[in-house]
Amino acid sequence: MSKFKLDHTHEAARLSWVESANVSDCQFPIQNLPFCRFVRTGQVCVGVGIGDFVFDLTGAAQRKLVDVPGLSVGQLTQIGAGSTELRHVIFAGLEDGGGWASHSDLLYPQDSVEFLLPFEVGDYTDFYASIHHATRVGSMFRPDNPLLPNYKHIPIAYHGRSSTVVVSGSDVHRPSGQLKGDQDALPAFGPCKLLDYELELGLWVGQSTQSGQSLSVAESAQAYLGVGLLNDWSARDIQKWEYQPLGPFLAKNFATSVSPWVITLEALAPFRLPANLRGTQDPPVLDYLLDAVDQSNGLWDIQLEVLLSSAAMRAAGTEPYQVSTSNAKELYWTPAQMLAHHSSNGCRMRAGDLLASGTISGPAIESAGCLLERTWVGPEQPRRPVQISNQETRIFLQDGDCVCIKGRCQRDGFRSLGFGQCQGTIFAGKVRH
Numbered sequence: 387m388s389k390f391k392l393d394h395t396h397e398a399a400r401l402s403w404v405e406s407a408n409v410s411d412c413q414f415p416i417q418n419l420p421f422c423r424f425v426r427t428g429q430v431c432v433g434v435g436i437g438d439f440v441f442d443l444t445g446a447a448q449r450k451l452v453d454v455p456g457l458s459v460g461q462l463t464q465i466g467a468g469s470t471e472l473r474h475v476i477f478a479g480l481e482d483g484g485g486w487a488s489h490s491d492l493l494y495p496q497d498s499v500e501f502l503l504p505f506e507v508g509d510y511t512d513f514y515a516s517i518h519h520a521t522r523v524g525s526m527f528r529p530d531n532p533l534l535p536n537y538k539h540i541p542i543a544y545h546g547r548s549s550t551v552v553v554s555g556s557d558v559h560r561p562s563g564q565l566k567g568d569q570d571a572l573p574a575f576g577p578c579k580l581l582d583y584e585l586e587l588g589l590w591v592g593q594s595t596q597s598g599q600s601l602s603v604a605e606s607a608q609a610y611l612g613v614g615l616l617n618d619w620s621a622r623d624i625q626k627w628e629y630q631p632l633g634p635f636l637a638k639n640f641a642t643s644v645s646p647w648v649i650t651l652e653a654l655a656p657f658r659l660p661a662n663l664r665g666t667q668d669p670p671v672l673d674y675l676l677d678a679v680d681q682s683n684g685l686w687d688i689q690l691e692v693l694l695s696s697a698a699m700r701a702a703g704t705e706p707y708q709v710s711t712s713n714a715k716e717l718y719w720t721p722a723q724m725l726a727h728h729s730s731n732g733c734r735m736r737a738g739d740l741l742a743s744g745t746i747s748g749p750a751i752e753s754a755g756c757l758l759e760r761t762w763v764g765p766e767q768p769r770r771p772v773q774i775s776n777q778e779t780r781i782f783l784q785d786g787d788c789v790c791i792k793g794r795c796q797r798d799g800f801r802s803l804g805f806g807q808c809q810g811t812i813f814a815g816k817v818r819h
């Protein structure tokens with residue numbers, strides 16, 4: 387069963403017996419139905435977002451309302467290829483007049499529950515799939531030749547660290563590390579001074595493979611359970627000194643924040659766009675990365691924004707500053723190409739693995755997905771600070787700063803979907819998650 391097919395669950399006129407899901411600007415109408423995990427009286431539960439509530443799918447499984455392996459024990463890892471059927475069952479239960487209205491005791495207000503990571507993350511890999519990000523960052527080091535020759539042929543990535551992937555709302559400590567400025571003769575150890583965020587999508591693998599098995603692009607396109615928001619916190623001064631020749635290490639692995647919601651591939655079906663929207667995949671990619679369907683619908687139209695607030699702004703009740711707006715359609719590589727490439731050498735994938743898109747930047751400076759780009763003017767020129775309030779500017783993040791990523795899908799004729807948020811606040815010193 388294709389996860390891209392439009393069906394009755396996408397019809398805009400369909401309503402839920404959960405009234406808050408029917409409000410026009412609601413993030414979680416019945417057409418969305420994102421998965422999450424949360425704690426209910428000490429038990430780990432799977433939930434589905436509906437209106438202002440989480441509907442407890444673990445409770446539903448224990449009452450035999452739904453029969454999918456793993457749900458009754460609070461796990462999303464065993465849904466596998468059955469996600470479309472599960473969506474249909476949940477939709478029928480939560481639709482206006484649906485059979486689960488008599489189980490409204492399984493609804494919990496979202497602001498009353500503790501969210502967990504959607505999966506116990508097995509492995510985490512961060513890609514570099516935005517050509518605007520790669521070009522702008524490349525131009526800082528190579529103004530005449532910003533894009534490396536491999537970029538349009540191979541999806542670039544590095545292996546990240548799953549142990550410090552944290553759910554939205556977790557505080558993030560300012561890391562210490564080796565720093566060496568251009569004028570310094572020797573490195574010194576101390577707190578990072580150039581702390582940054584990276585606006586990314588988190589792609590949740592929903593199906594496992596065997597070691598030695600490769601997924602085609604077509605198989606990869608169906609192998610994700612869904613998508614969330616991700617902030618790949620980055621220490622730019624640590625990164626600059628350590629990254630050659632093997633890539634990022636301690637500059638990246640101190641924290642990665644993700645939103646608690648998995649927006650399913652099925653929910654995203656109306657918002658698919660061609661991979662070559664702007665004729666970007668030229669030169670042609672190798673055959674194992676090329677799939678006609680993926681070229682025609684391999685990206686999503688997801689509006690993204692980054693909001694920044696300082697501790698002083700929050701104390702004064704000042705609204706967060708919108709520091710960037712971007713869109714997932716700006717990616718050069720499709721999520722299916724990323725997974726196909728990742729498994730092309732037989733690397734084993736497991737349900738709950740997390741692939742990140744890389745920083746999603748657009749062509750305009752206001753759509754830059756990190757401060758490294760956002761405050762950069764040009765070679766040999768001082769960075770231009772962003773005015774975040776009447777009193778404060780930023781070049782990089784200060785202690786107490788809160789970064790919040792949000793996402794939205796909109797298309798005429800369909801209900802708008804929200805992604806919730808991915809939020810973290812910077813702390814000096816160490817914090818235990």
Ligand code: MN
Nearest residue numbers: 584618744745
């Ligand atoms: Mn990144």
